[in-house]
Amino acid sequence: MYVAVKGGERAIDNAHAWLAEERRGDASVDELSVPQIREQLKLAVNRVMAEGSLYDPDLAALAIKQARGDLIEAIFLIRAYRTTLPRFGGSVPIETEAMACDRRVSATFKDAPGGQMLGPTFDYTHRLLDFKLAAEGDVPAAEEAEARDAQTPHIMSFLDREGLIQPETDSDTTPPDLTRTPLELPATRDLRLQSLTRGDEGFILGMAYSTQRGYARNHAFVAELRIGVVPVEMDIPELGFAIEIGEIEVTECETVNQFQGSKTQPPQFTRGYGLVFGMSERKAISMALVDRALRWKELGEDNLGAPAQDEEFVLYHADNIQATGFLEHIKLPHYVDFQSELELIRKLRREAQANTAPQTDTSDASGGSLSGKMKEAAE
Amino acid sequence: MQADALSGGFANAPIDAAHAFRHIMQVMAQPGRIETVTGGTPPAPLSQAAGIVLLTLCDPETPVFLAPSRDTQAVRDWITFHTGAPFSGAAEAAFAVGTWDELSGLPFPIGTAEYPDRSTTLIVECDALSNTGATLRGPGIKDSATLSLPETAAFQANAKLFPLGLDHFLTAGDQVAALPRTTKVS
Amino acid sequence: MTDYNFAYLDEQTKRMIRRAILKGLAIPGYQVPFASREMPMPYGWGTGGVQVSAAVLMPEDTFKVIDQGADDTTNAVSIRRFFQKTAGVAVTEATAKASVIQTRHRIPEEDLREDQILVYQVPIPEPLRFLEPSEVETRKMHSLEEYGLMHVKLYEDISQHGAIATAYAYPVKVEGRYVMDPSPIPKFDNPKLEMAAIQLFGAGREQRIYAVPPYSKVVSLDFEDFPFEASKADHPCDLCGATDSYLDELIVDDDGGRLFMCSDTDYCQGRRAAGHVGAQGVPIEEDAA
Numbered sequence: 001m002y003v004a005v006k007g008g009e010r011a012i013d014n015a016h017a018w019l020a021e022e023r024r025g026d027a028s029v030d031e032l033s034v035p036q037i038r039e040q041l042k043l044a045v046n047r048v049m050a051e052g053s054l055y056d057p058d059l060a061a062l063a064i065k066q067a068r069g070d071l072i073e074a075i076f077l078i079r080a081y082r083t084t085l086p087r088f089g090g091s092v093p094i095e096t097e098a099m100a101c102d103r104r105v106s107a108t109f110k111d112a113p114g115g116q117m118l119g120p121t122f123d124y125t126h127r128l129l130d131f132k133l134a135a136e137g138d139v140p141a142a143e144e145a146e147a148r149d150a151q152t153p154h155i156m157s158f159l160d161r162e163g164l165i166q167p168e169t170d171s172d173t174t175p176p177d178l179t180r181t182p183l184e185l186p187a188t189r190d191l192r193l194q195s196l197t198r199g200d201e202g203f204i205l206g207m208a209y210s211t212q213r214g215y216a217r218n219h220a221f222v223a224e225l226r227i228g229v230v231p232v233e234m235d236i237p238e239l240g241f242a243i244e245i246g247e248i249e250v251t252e253c254e255t256v257n258q259f260q261g262s263k264t265q266p267p268q269f270t271r272g273y274g275l276v277f278g279m280s281e282r283k284a285i286s287m288a289l290v291d292r293a294l295r296w297k298e299l300g301e302d303n304l305g306a307p308a309q310d311e312e313f314v315l316y317h318a319d320n321i322q323a324t325g326f327l328e329h330i331k332l333p334h335y336v337d338f339q340s341e342l343e344l345i346r347k348l349r350r351e352a353q354a355n356t357a358p359q360t361d362t363s364d365a366s367g368g369s370l371s372g373k374m375k376e377a378a379e
Numbered sequence: 380m381q382a383d384a385l386s387g388g389f390a391n392a393p394i395d396a397a398h399a400f401r402h403i404m405q406v407m408a409q410p411g412r413i414e415t416v417t418g419g420t421p422p423a424p425l426s427q428a429a430g431i432v433l434l435t436l437c438d439p440e441t442p443v444f445l446a447p448s449r450d451t452q453a454v455r456d457w458i459t460f461h462t463g464a465p466f467s468g469a470a471e472a473a474f475a476v477g478t479w480d481e482l483s484g485l486p487f488p489i490g491t492a493e494y495p496d497r498s499t500t501l502i503v504e505c506d507a508l509s510n511t512g513a514t515l516r517g518p519g520i521k522d523s524a525t526l527s528l529p530e531t532a533a534f535q536a537n538a539k540l541f542p543l544g545l546d547h548f549l550t551a552g553d554q555v556a557a558l559p560r561t562t563k564v565s
Numbered sequence: 566m567t568d569y570n571f572a573y574l575d576e577q578t579k580r581m582i583r584r585a586i587l588k589g590l591a592i593p594g595y596q597v598p599f600a601s602r603e604m605p606m607p608y609g610w611g612t613g614g615v616q617v618s619a620a621v622l623m624p625e626d627t628f629k630v631i632d633q634g635a636d637d638t639t640n641a642v643s644i645r646r647f648f649q650k651t652a653g654v655a656v657t658e659a660t661a662k663a664s665v666i667q668t669r670h671r672i673p674e675e676d677l678r679e680d681q682i683l684v685y686q687v688p689i690p691e692p693l694r695f696l697e698p699s700e701v702e703t704r705k706m707h708s709l710e711e712y713g714l715m716h717v718k719l720y721e722d723i724s725q726h727g728a729i730a731t732a733y734a735y736p737v738k739v740e741g742r743y744v745m746d747p748s749p750i751p752k753f754d755n756p757k758l759e760m761a762a763i764q765l766f767g768a769g770r771e772q773r774i775y776a777v778p779p780y781s782k783v784v785s786l787d788f789e790d791f792p793f794e795a796s797k798a799d800h801p802c803d804l805c806g807a808t809d810s811y812l813d814e815l816i817v818d819d820d821g822g823r824l825f826m827c828s829d830t831d832y833c834q835g836r837r838a839a840g841h842v843g844a845q846g847v848p849i850e851e852d853a854a
Binding site: 006007008009011012076079080082083084086179180181182183184185186312316321322324325326327328329332333334335336337339340341342343344347348351352 | 643
């Protein structure tokens, strides 16, 4: 006698109650506040904003708290929230030249107008665990300098003046929106950049690294990496001009890559570009390398069959929310499919064994006992 | 813009559109089936059914072609206010509204081999709709169905383009029926 | 959930999905690209089906959700609750009472009617994907009606195993034109694809919607000498005794003893309520007690 198992609803409710308890952890330890996460885990917040495609540090911090520090889960929460937001319009393109830079380095020129500025970087820290942090001490204030009033020109603009770098012309077209129109291939560069900036940091990093190791190597130098705050403006039709609606922090990376040229055209350096929400330097550099690798066709290069050159491969697999959902769905019930394969494999084995009937005794033991069991159950 | 352009839309858009779409989907899934749709009142000479199909399916992403008989300022204002759909020529239209005489033979897109869905959906304004006249066969039809069509030859030619081709709604008053490219007319 | 629109999606998104559904119905079996939205549930967990359901549901509908044929599977429970909350629809486990049924991996045993809509959750909509990973290439193959690769694959199965080794997501040809993935239903369900209800297929992650109108011709691919066979476990249901239903196989003791029961829990329940009892079943009153 068998009574069918039921209780899906109750199981879900109980699991979620337990999850809430685990999220809080040991109740004798102080609870984390959203402002604490926003201020003290800022790089995690930045990643969630970048890959969640929503610039809101408070919501990102809340998502990190709710996701128990699982950043992909936090990105998922942000994405799902973002879809429901009404759209009032698009901003005008941000001007990174007008950035108030917190950090600005160039690997191609020792000095340039605006100078080199390390900013708050992990670079040159010795990676030694700082046990003082465990004691939660106050931090002495860092030295301050006068803020720079003038715009900081892009390093690329100096190469541009000399005609050494392949030019990029402004276009007034509105880029397509990956979240509102289905991806269609071949994709335009603006769409590829959009996909890369939302893409999983680890995936983009791995792809970029593969180009450095020889899979479509493109000899990148970081012409400039700048991090800071830029104003965001929006055209207001009623006013007839754009007004500033806020500021966002972004990281921009421009790479200068080996040149192209031909008998008729003198050689020129080429570019890769990365732009990411927040202080997300690893991501911005990775993005620029992958962007450059994906441009092989327009720059007249050979398709070397490298993964980072394969637009379809990169764009279809960069999104960690798509990837994690599909990957994890294989833990959902598949009884029906598995059952259909069970039937099939049993049938095929029966037929194979019937064909080799005299040797059935020497067949492997586990298979033999399984089909024996099945026969019993079937009787 | 006339003040009456502001009225005649869905009073409760999410619910009215859900009701209207169910009927619209049923007629497209079952060619020959005639359904009554309510919830919107467009300005004349647009029929109620044609107006509701536009309200249900059109927005700024869908260029609409208006044939001369439907191309009045009142109709334009109403569509603009309630859907935000831009107006276009036949060759760019996602939807087109007019009588059969006006629409027949215009250069509407019929889709491409790789994207046969990128074809215009015509909203053909009729005097009346009934289950008489042409015999219909094909997907969505159990054996055969009948529907009052303005003609047969053009629909036969359209079906021969499959998987490319135009899809049609037929509207009269508050009634709507459909004739997708898959339907064989005789 | 007053913060969200009826059936969760905003109206513009629903219009975009509705347009895709209509084109899907007009071109049976063709995969219409649509701008799938990010849903509050993971990709691969029914986001395509959920978006299609959200675009077709009316407040008066009675909604049923099954996963593996069962209403009580956790993901089915989760999706049913989602629409109870966001659309306020009535829900049911009874196939006959449902106006819209969302399913993962099964077609109900009971015949569906013209006034019903069956919405499938689809993981990989492209039937050629495992033969050709590139979307650019498979789109070309569909446009040229170039399905030789699929037949080669099925034929290789036969030469290797003596039978076609595809047991679920068995490819079909719709109305003599498009080869279509019927979603991972067991091939036992394939003959039911020719039905009176509207069938809509939603693949969220892959951004595709496709459809089969009522009474459309849906043919499972096969060969003259190896005809398609809709198979199931050669066993009656141990709970209700049905011999015509698709069965789940359960391991019921430490020795690996097996029990077979209907995967369609509503069908099984209905038969038991009508007095049918299988070899290991009990009359329904005892079970309830």
